[in-house]
Amino acid sequence: MCSVVGTDRWSDWSVAAPVPSPDTGSGDGDAQVKGEVTLEAIRQPDELGSGLWVYQIVCGEDGKETERVPLREVTWFFADEEQEGWEVSVGAYAARPAGEGGELAVRIGAFEVEER
Numbered sequence: 001m002c003s004v005v006g007t008d009r010w011s012d013w014s015v016a017a018p019v020p021s022p023d024t025g026s027g028d029g030d031a032q033v034k035g036e037v038t039l040e041a042i043r044q045p046d047e048l049g050s051g052l053w054v055y056q057i058v059c060g061e062d063g064k065e066t067e068r069v070p071l072r073e074v075t076w077f078f079a080d081e082e083q084e085g086w087e088v089s090v091g092a093y094a095a096r097p098a099g100e101g102g103e104l105a106v107r108i109g110a111f112e113v114e115e116r
Helices: none
Strands: 005-007 011-013 038-046 049-059 065-074
Touching: 038 065
Parallel strands: none
Antiparallel strands: 005 011, 038 049, 049 065
């Protein structure tokens, strides 16, 4: 599953979307699920100003975009854009529901942030 958290003074977690077309199994005896997720965060103006929208980009077999799944609108993101010292961090994290035991092994193979 893929979701987005926006945090300023408090955190707000988005809805979750499934990660498309995972390959299951690694051949080395360890159960693995490998999937790739592409996210896009863009400024979208509306009648109240503008917010930061985060979308999951779903691609077909040919690698072309087939769907944009809206995950989160962070309405306050641009509220203080003239304020100096504003920091933004982007990261990839992993979690599972509380109460599920065992070890959670996560490997992030490639993580890239592109500014446009």
